[in-house]
Amino acid sequence: MRPRSLSRRAVLAGGAAAAALSGCGASDVPQPTPTPAEDPERVLLRQLIADKEHTIALYSTLIAAGQTKLTPFRDRHQAHLVELRKRLPGGSQTATPAPSSPTGSAAPAPSSQTAAPAPKMSLSRLRDAERRSAALRVRQLASASPPLAQLIASIGACEAAHALALPRSA
Template identity: 65%
Template sequence: MRPLSRRAVLAGGAATAALSGCSAGGSEPAAPKAPDPEHVLLRELIVDKQRTIGLYSVLVAAGGEKLAPFLARHEEHLAALRERLPRDDAQTGSSPTPSAAPSPTPAPRKVSLTRLRDLERRAAALRPRQLGQASPALAQLIASIGACEALHALALPRSL
């Protein structure tokens, strides 16, 4: 049997690499991984809490000290939600879509107790629908937050 020439060995290696999908320039970039639905839900909840905190902050800063305990509870909810995000997301504040970018400043519309009460009712009503997208531990937190929001809707003062 005659030994293979160097040229034959190199040609065979190149053919094997071509058939196996390898290229001299490195591997193909991996397709982006779909975001985890629970992390998407967490980011949505966080954005919602930031907006709510922004609205409460406007009234507290305008002399509505009665609202400080409500604001503090929403800040606690926000902290608990942030703890559940993966470390990379929590540190960078990354968001899956530009529309979900956190905005703690309130909308330019007038902030009122009626608006806060409606916001709390809508948020509490939304929470049961979000439970199906969550792990048991997150579902428990969401249910707890929803119960708190429902109580806020009833307990908010009628006037400042």
């Protein structure tokens, strides 16, 4: 009798389930609020795009601080973002990233209020964000069409691999 092989979706679901059981929560990225008549897949695409933009910003912060070895990781997220935007007719309707400074980091937005300082970005926080994102992708598969589910599964697998492959120290 030949052993049955697992599908990619089953492998991704198992990995994300293990990550979820290890304490990974929902992503800390603000999610767009759907309007009552909005297409659920369009809402999902906007959520995915917002999450990718946030992840790219996290990587860019560390890269601007001198951790250039993270550039290939960020570039993979940028490729995901391009593919997601192609699937959303009429644009992403998410926040436009702040203009970049010459170092590649986002320029700070002017504010009349004093904002709480952002937590220090670290490889550990980045690794945790990748784990949370990979776990979230499994839950997002249920509401996606088959072609979008394939893309989401691939993105989740990449995020799970990033969580394992990120350097342990700077």
